[in-house]
Amino acid sequence: MLDFNTLAEFSRTHCISICAFLVPAILLATSLTIVLTVLGRPTHQVLQTAGIASIFAFVMVLHVYTWFAIGVVMAPTYILLCLAITCLLSNLVAILYQKYQVNSMSFSNNA
Template sequence: MNMLSFNALLDFSRCNCVGICASLVPINILSTALSVYKVSRGHSPRSIHISIGFSSLAAVLLALHDLSWLIIGVIMAPTYILFTIAMVCLGFNAWAGCHPRSMRQTVLTILGYGQRGLAMLWPRSQADY
């Protein structure tokens, strides 16, 4: 009975691939970006952990959906791309959960370089000050 339900779940995943991917990919990217934002802005640990948990769940669901295709031998570029998206999102969430200080410092450093680069492209005139 358990194998039958597992096969039904895999069939459901494959039959509804477009809808599953169309929802899980943006959810993964946006929820991971939200986790990184919350860490970089110093939100409460509870808020950060809820965001990380939701984002990690979405990444695991995307990876499992992708594995349903690998089980039957569908090896194509989208299979690897989706699996990579899921693993990168899980990696960022693990980083946010395990080492939030280093993530915050890295994000702030990158933003600082970005601000300096923009300042070189569009220097402020004396009237802006």
């Protein structure tokens, strides 16, 4: 069975390692999503990169919430939370933009 307290303690104990991996992973994956969207790549490629970037960002949100749960309220926790939320929103906008482009192209081809 999965124990939340054990996972939260692991997250807080290995904070530097987790953040050293997640911050660049979030930035690279979200940047790749944006680049693929701007280049007009197929929808499945954009969805894959956005999905991976969103998983990384969601894990960062959970990691930050483990710190909030024990009362750690500092600038880095808010900065990391803002980074994760910004990347989640960027990926959502990229997906919606990609869907809008595909729909508008199909309407223009039918006319």
